[in-house]
Amino acid sequence: MANLTALRDHNTAAVLGRIRAADEISRVELALATGLTAQAISKIVQRLAAEGLIAPAGRVPSAGGKPRTLLRLVPQARWVVGVQLHRHGSTLVLVDLAGRIVDATATRFDPSGATPQQTLDLIAAQVEAVIAELPRERVLGVGVACPGPLDQRTGVLHQVTGLPGWNGIPLRAELAARLGLPVFLDKDTTAGVLSRPGAPDRAFVYLGDGLGAGLVLGGRVQRGARTNAGEFGHQVIDPRGPRCACGNHGCLEALCRAALADGDRGRAADLLGEGIANLVRLLDLAQVVLAGDAVLADPDLFRDRIGAVVRERLPDPGWQQVGVTVTDAGEQVVALGAAGLVLGTLFGESDADGPDAAGLAVQAPAAQYPE
Amino acid sequence: MANLTALRDHNTAAVLGRIRAADEISRVELALATGLTAQAISKIVQRLAAEGLIAPAGRVPSAGGKPRTLLRLVPQARWVVGVQLHRHGSTLVLVDLAGRIVDATATRFDPSGATPQQTLDLIAAQVEAVIAELPRERVLGVGVACPGPLDQRTGVLHQVTGLPGWNGIPLRAELAARLGLPVFLDKDTTAGVLSRPGAPDRAFVYLGDGLGAGLVLGGRVQRGARTNAGEFGHQVIDPRGPRCACGNHGCLEALCRAALADGDRGRAADLLGEGIANLVRLLDLAQVVLAGDAVLADPDLFRDRIGAVVRERLPDPGWQQVGVTVTDAGEQVVALGAAGLVLGTLFGESDADGPDAAGLAVQAPAAQYPE
DNA sequence: CGACTTAGTCCACACTGTTGCTTTACTAGG
DNA sequence: CCTAGTAAAGCAACAGTGTGGACTAAGTCG
16 A cells, blocks of 8 residues: 555645644645655645545735735535443544544443443444534544454454443444445543644543553554553552552552542643653653543642653653643543544544554554445 | 656665565565555566666566576675774774674774874774775775764764764764765664564663663654653663662662672663563564663573563563564674665665655655755 | 735646456366 | 477556646735
8 A cells, every 4th residue: 555546645645734733824834844846736636626625715815926826725615423432421523624522421320231233223323413414524533432352454352341342342343334425433531642642652541440551652552462452550659559450469540549549630640741851851742631431530630740750750851841731621632632533634643654654554444435 | 756766766766675675585575565566576677686786586487387586686796885983993894784793803002192183084094995896886884883962964974972072063064074985873772673683663772881772763763852762771761779870769770780780680681671671561562672882691591571561561462473583793793773764774674764744845854965 | 006915726747546358377087 | 390289477558556747725914
């Protein structure tokens, strides 16, 4: 997969990604940013405009010549559905090209009280409901986020935590067959890191029932050899600490939950800060986004204390530029991130390249396309 | 940078990479592996053969038709020099296309006893000596590995540990000017992970004076926002542990060194195993390569105990496939990895794409090319 | 108003990988 | 030995990519 079509798609995605990142940008700046010639940008922009994805948006004051024409996304040109499936129900969001949540539904139900097939029927019905008013050809696809472990490449669930009976369910194929739309599946934390565009090296840290992380490294999602990267909570921070459900002692997750159980959010934040500082140094990250019930209960405290620990642990001024923030999407982060799985294919943030170094391997398609 | 030239280079590198990985491979298999058509492979192979990089190597028994022609690298077609610069001197290796060390020199000297300029002159002379007999146009370049921190993108050293006076030295440019060859610079641990081809998600863990890691994730080197990823040793494993030089308590590095100081290699291995298990789960790695003086002092012990800890900590059978080995390159790993920095550009393992998600950003060149 | 500057496009072009067909080189069967 | 069948590899024409040079559009400035 590295022919002329791939080249075009790659460049097109890069241009779209730049436009999204800049909100408004001129052709000249696009040429500069991508390294392509003005002529190539001109062609690509024409194609995108013909597809309705972008449109001119005013002009920049001239600097002694013809003024630059600003371009921007047409948010309503395409739509994407993001689904979070968790132990207590589902959350759906309808998202436009600009990444704005246009519609949302949260349903509480007990997935273990029904067969997976029934639950899939329910999810499919929910998706249909949310896109009912839209021209179907403008719906790019559906992203689904689940607790792991799962196989992102094949779209099959494994022993999903708290959902017995789902082991081996080919969720992606099942849903694609029901909907007739492209479906993407990934871990909830991995989806979370795609909830908003961000730095090329960043982490999404989710402290809820469990503790997990999603990683974007070198501008691409890190999924790992078995697409289950992000096990952040079970690192041993204190071998004499309390026993964790995973069998070890003093896992970061166990320590944080113990602190939260004591009502001591400050301690939980400090502990989490230690783990995040380790993470930042290991991977040289520029940005950390926090989320999860526990964090959302007191966002400022977590942001400030974790930021403080990170600054303390990374004294070198060169490292000071680590942005620690709490997600602005609240409880919809993961569903929004699931939508991001689909949008990423358009904007070039997902690693459509697959596992191969050179991006040329024969690859399992990242999405299930209906036949 | 994503034009036809880039496309060709990308495919060429992918084909070369496949040939290296397979040792011997036919055109048909190359087409299958890369997804390119047989015709495209035919053209690329012709070009590579014309450049002398590959040559036919026998045939596969026919299965009822024209037999497949096997292709393989011509190891002597190109050469690469790898340099490790450390606190006590330098190690040089001359490496052929197959990654074999053809010549090697290790020199002990005190870099702090001379000006950086003098040391650079010395290194340049050593490189010249090792390539003296070779046709210069067949020397692809020189890779240099240093302790961090440094800026890989600009090729400038920062406050290198143990080498005062080197802060701000543009090592890459200086050396390229002296040699008239492309020069690549990177952290020693990052170089180490490129010492041999390996899994797309792997780590190189070096336990010597310090403790660091090099990471290849999703088939690309993880360098991070400031190209200083790999700070593996200063994760806090035990907050009540001994004080570390970095100011924190109970860093993995401090604990390991304390164990080694006690003569207790087993404890050091177990501790390191914990850290590595955390790493494997966080990034979902398939392979871990161990190196460093401490490990080489008793390779089997480290391999076996770390392997055992990893298997114990990752009980899910899906995770069992983590290969833990000790490098076969001994004390020359880092220098060999420095050579790998150069070879990677040929075989498509390095991330020539730079930090941008789509690989299209205007980028600082990864190598310094002489003018 | 005219000279100048910058943005953006038209057109011919070089070069990529692809498609359809042919040649090469072997096995199998009479 | 000959013929049919099969698979690998190359040839030639082609579609589509980004590029380079010339040209047009739309401003500023003196």
